[in-house]
Amino acid sequence: MGRMVESKVHGKANQFYEGLKKHNLGPLWFDLGHMVTKEPVHEVESYLWKWQTIKDYVLQSGELVEPGKDAERRVVYLQNPSLLKRGLVGYGTHTLYAGIQLLLPGEYAPSHHHSQSAIRFILEGTGAYTAVNGEKAYMERGDMVLTPAWTWHEHRHEGTGPVIWMDGLDVGLVRTLAASFFEPYEEESYPLADSESDSNGQFARNAFKKLHEKPAPDYPSPVFAYKFNQVSALLDCMTEKDWDPFDGYAIEYINPKTGGSADARIGTMMQKLSPGRQTKAHRHVHSAIYHVLEGKGYTVIDGQKFEWEKGDFFILPPWSVHEHVNTGNADVLLFSFNDKPIMEKLELEYSEAYEEHGGHQEIEREFVPDGLA
Numbered sequence: 001m002g003r004m005v006e007s008k009v010h011g012k013a014n015q016f017y018e019g020l021k022k023h024n025l026g027p028l029w030f031d032l033g034h035m036v037t038k039e040p041v042h043e044v045e046s047y048l049w050k051w052q053t054i055k056d057y058v059l060q061s062g063e064l065v066e067p068g069k070d071a072e073r074r075v076v077y078l079q080n081p082s083l084l085k086r087g088l089v090g091y092g093t094h095t096l097y098a099g100i101q102l103l104l105p106g107e108y109a110p111s112h113h114h115s116q117s118a119i120r121f122i123l124e125g126t127g128a129y130t131a132v133n134g135e136k137a138y139m140e141r142g143d144m145v146l147t148p149a150w151t152w153h154e155h156r157h158e159g160t161g162p163v164i165w166m167d168g169l170d171v172g173l174v175r176t177l178a179a180s181f182f183e184p185y186e187e188e189s190y191p192l193a194d195s196e197s198d199s200n201g202q203f204a205r206n207a208f209k210k211l212h213e214k215p216a217p218d219y220p221s222p223v224f225a226y227k228f229n230q231v232s233a234l235l236d237c238m239t240e241k242d243w244d245p246f247d248g249y250a251i252e253y254i255n256p257k258t259g260g261s262a263d264a265r266i267g268t269m270m271q272k273l274s275p276g277r278q279t280k281a282h283r284h285v286h287s288a289i290y291h292v293l294e295g296k297g298y299t300v301i302d303g304q305k306f307e308w309e310k311g312d313f314f315i316l317p318p319w320s321v322h323e324h325v326n327t328g329n330a331d332v333l334l335f336s337f338n339d340k341p342i343m344e345k346l347e348l349e350y351s352e353a354y355e356e357h358g359g360h361q362e363i364e365r366e367f368v369p370d371g372l373a
Contacts, residue, residue, distance in 0.1 A: 040285060044093050044317035045082035046301045048367055051292075051311025054078075058102050058164060067109040067155075072184075074109075075099040075167060078289075080315055081370070090171060092315055093287035095339040096266075097171035102164050103128050103157040111154035111185035116174050117265045118153075119337055120145040121166045121291060122228075123311070127159010132224045134193050139165065142228025142293060144253055144335075146263055148220045152190040166291060166313075168337040170265050221255035221262050235272045235333075246282040246353070248273045248324065260341075267340040272333055273297065273326040281323040281354035281361050286340035288316040295332030297325045303364035321354050321361060 020026055028035075058076050067074045077099035083091040092098045101120075103109065105127070120130060122139045129138045130145045132153050137145055147153040157163055174180050231251060238249045249272040253262040261267050267286070273279070273295070281300070290299075291313050298307040299314065301322045306314050316322055316336075326332040343349035354361065 040319040042094060042318055043082060043086060044080065044287065044315070046304060046306065046315050046317055046320065046367070047080050047082070048306045048308060048312060048314040048369055049078055050369055050372065051309075051313075053369070053371075054100055054313070055164070055311070058100050059162065062102050062104055062162065067103070067107055072110070072112065073101055073167075074103070075101045078313060088172070092289045093172065093317060093339070095170055095173040095176075095287060095342070096289050096337065097167075097169045098289045098313065098337075099167045099169075100164060101155075101167050102162055103155055104162055105157050105160050107157050108189075109155040110188060111152050111190040113150050113152045113183055113185075115149055115179055115181040116169045116171055117149045117263050118147045119168045119263060119266055119268055120147065121168065121335055121337075123164045123166060123291075125159070125161055125163030127161070128155060128157040128163040130155050130224075131190065131192055134191050135224060136192060137225035139163065139225075140228065142231070142335075144226040144228075144262075144268055146221060146224050146226075148263055149265070151220070152185055154185075154189060168266060168289065170339065170342075173265070173339060173342060220264070221257065223256060223262070226253050226262065226268075231270050235270065238272075245280045245359075246323075247271050248277060248279050263341070265339070265342050267338040269336050269338070270333060271324070271336070272331055273324060274331055275326055275329050278325045278360070279323045280359035281321050282351055283319050283321045283354070284340075284351035285318055285349050286338050286343045287318040288336045288338035290314050290316060290334055290336045293333040293335050295326060295330055296328035297332050298327065299324050300361045300363060303361055305363045305366045307366070323354075323360060 017027065054076065061074055061076055065071050065074045077090050077097065078092050079090065080092050083094070090097055100123070120139070122141050122143045124141060126140055129136045130147065130153060132147055132151050134152070139145060234251055235249055242249055244250050251270050253268040254260060255262055292308045292310055294310055296309045298305050299322055301316065302320050308314060324334065340349060353359065
């Protein structure tokens with residue numbers, strides 16, 4: 001009798017669950033743990049690209065594609081293979097995109113605007129400018145230029161030799177929120193001001209802050225061009241009391257009107273590590289894409305060692321334990337952009353220190369980029 005009752009109950013349960021599936025319903029008591037996880041769960045994996053490989057392909061693209069004629073922009077993007085497996089083309093992290101853009105002498109990338117926020121970080125060359133809503137900002141190595149969401153922007157090269165920079169956009173975030181819009185300007189160029197923008201001169205001294213100083217956001221920033229010589233000078237003035245155990249000597253690019261992040265959705269930071277210095281390990285909810293502006297060393301991410309040198313790029317996934325080490329004889333400068341401003345606005349940002357082994361991870365494996373093994 002007991003077995004008969006048990007069989008009937010089991011059969012009724014099967015019928016119940018099959019009925020749920022048929023009507024596109026589901027039992028939360030089975031699936032809550034997949035939907036509301038104990039800590040962040042994602043499919044973003046760390047990756048590192050070598051600068052010489054990137055540069056070779058970027059320069060080759062100059063022989064194949066002309067901006068404004070063959071394509072809107074001439075850019076080689078960094079593709080995270082772990083996200084390509086999910087069909088996410090052009091993603092560096094789940095929210096961030098990085099591409100390397102080339103402009104040759106006399107070339108022009110036409111004016112357009114879009115709902116994505118963007119930053120430009122200059123890697124090589126001089127003589128080119130970015131115009132944002134008609135204000136020109138000439139670009140030199142180490143400079144960071146903002147093109148906030150919906151601002152008209154274009155690029156023109158008036159000098160000699162190639163100019164190469166990194167484009168950083170919140171492509172993944174905007175696509176996930178189904179909020180992507182793009183529009184070319186109706187004429188070849190947005191009307192330009194008579195002279196280079198003076199916004200940098202007016203506000204430059206207040207355009208950076210030490211890590212962890214609190215903001216009061218208001219956008220957009222009156223500054224579009226954040227000059228590297230000012231960043232370098234501020235870093236050189238920092239003393240041991242400014243050393244952050246997890247990020248070293250670190251400066252964030254800010255909106256000088258308010259002290260908030262320079263861009264409303266994309267955070268930007270420059271870190272300096274003196275020879276022999278090593279940060280302690282920690283993790284945070286926001287993800288980041290790093291560029292090695294100067295120096296040599298490695299980063300340990302979740303037990304994996306990523307060796308880098310000048311020019312390289314690497315991915316820091318969300319909620320990944322990480323620490324940086326300078327192994328060279330000169331200062332290391334790491335520029336990064338991140339999605340921290342969005343996480344803070346949504347009250348989702350959180351960080352914690354790695355407490356084991358004195359705050360340093362054990363290296364379990366070493367990373368080798370595809371094609372270089």
